[in-house]
Amino acid sequence: MSEESIRNYLASVEGRLAADGCAPRWEDWSGVPVLVGRRADFRMRWAATNLHLFTVAAAVPEVTVPVIDAFTTQVLAYAKKNKGGLPVGMQTGVAAFPVLVSDRIDPAAMAWAEEKQRNQFACFARPVVVDGACGYVGMYRGKPALGRAYASHLIEKGAHYFSPQG
Numbered sequence: 001m002s003e004e005s006i007r008n009y010l011a012s013v014e015g016r017l018a019a020d021g022c023a024p025r026w027e028d029w030s031g032v033p034v035l036v037g038r039r040a041d042f043r044m045r046w047a048a049t050n051l052h053l054f055t056v057a058a059a060v061p062e063v064t065v066p067v068i069d070a071f072t073t074q075v076l077a078y079a080k081k082n083k084g085g086l087p088v089g090m091q092t093g094v095a096a097f098p099v100l101v102s103d104r105i106d107p108a109a110m111a112w113a114e115e116k117q118r119n120q121f122a123c124f125a126r127p128v129v130v131d132g133a134c135g136y137v138g139m140y141r142g143k144p145a146l147g148r149a150y151a152s153h154l155i156e157k158g159a160h161y162f163s164p165q166g
């Protein structure tokens with residue numbers, strides 16, 4: 001996937017986020033342009049909680065385990081800081097899709113993203129690694145014990161937002 005194709009992929013994610021009411025915008029994170037989208041959903045079946053879903057996507061030269069791990073931590077910190085409302089855990093939770101797109105993917109990084117949901121107190125992250133060279137999208141698609149109530153919602157949103165460009 002060329003640099004132009006990667007930009008086109010991110011533009012398609014931006015369009016999907018906009019269509020889903022996430023009000024996407026571009027921000028500068030230490031010189032790196034990142035796409036940020038956010039929405040909040042309330043469900044009685046989630047024990048009457050409000051889930052704030054953040055999607056943060058960026059193109060990078062290479063994705064390795066340390067790169068996606070650090071980005072995931074950064075995105076969760078950003079989401080907690082910017083969600084507003086009640087404190088995390090008080091009838092409110094945070095979920096995040098930290099998304100990195102590159103044509104150079106360490107297979108270990110792809111496996112790391114697909115392995116499991118990353119959890120903190122009342123916060124869940126499902127890292128997404130997009131291999132621009134072949135268009136493969138790697139992310140956890142399971143239903144973990146912790147945060148299981150939100151799993152179907154996150155699986156549905158992930159499939160909608162990050163399907164390969166086509």
